[in-house]
Amino acid sequence: MLFLAMAFGALAQAETPKNSEEMYTYKQIGNKYVVSINNREEIAKALADFCEKLKIKSGTVCGIGAVNEATLRFFDPKTKKYDDKTFEEQMEISNLTGNISTMDGKTYLHLHITLGRSNYAALAGHLLSARLNGAGEFVIEDFGESIGRKYSPEIGLNIYDFKGRPAQEKRQD
Numbered sequence: 423m424l425f426l427a428m429a430f431g432a433l434a435q436a437e438t439p440k441n442s443e444e445m446y447t448y449k450q451i452g453n454k455y456v457v458s459i460n461n462r463e464e465i466a467k468a469l470a471d472f473c474e475k476l477k478i479k480s481g482t483v484c485g486i487g488a489v490n491e492a493t494l495r496f497f498d499p500k501t502k503k504y505d506d507k508t509f510e511e512q513m514e515i516s517n518l519t520g521n522i523s524t525m526d527g528k529t530y531l532h533l534h535i536t537l538g539r540s541n542y543a544a545l546a547g548h549l550l551s552a553r554l555n556g557a558g559e560f561v562i563e564d565f566g567e568s569i570g571r572k573y574s575p576e577i578g579l580n581i582y583d584f585k586g587r588p589a590q591e592k593r594q595d
């Protein structure tokens with residue numbers, strides 16, 4: 423009975439949309455933001471929420487921390503498809519690096535990660551999602567302008583589109 427109550431509680435919690443404050447805290451320094459993502463949050467989701475809330479339409483992100491679950495993707499240029507693989511173990515984020523742009527009006531994050539395993543070997547790849555289990559310390563730089571993306575049928579990926587966003591869309595705030 424207790425198990426059922428706990429399971430239901432977990433489900434009910436998962437269905438409730440979170441406030442930004444529940445996912446991260448931050449401090450702005452010029453055009454940079456030092457972001458501390460809360461333990462047990464999913465990194466890509468929290469970073470995307472941050473960029474949406476702060477209206478960051480282009481920039482870079484880097485960070486360190488620790489996770490116990492991560493899904494990486496490997497892109498095969500022949501099939502133009504991703505192969506996803508999930509790793510469920512405690513790992514150090516020795517580096518997360520990525521860029522911020524927009525596509526179809528929404529935040530588009532392109533994130534790569536290098537993860538250190540308990541035997542000090544490294545896993546690396548394109549990051550789809552990762553859940554923090556420890557600290558999550560990130561720095562985001564806001565370029566202050568919009569950079570969009572468009573799908574390239576030739577490559578099979580969403581690539582930068584500098585022509586699609588004229589200069590007058592430069593942010594005023």
Ligand SMILES: [Fe+2]
Nearest residue numbers: 532533534548
């Ligand atoms: Fe990538």
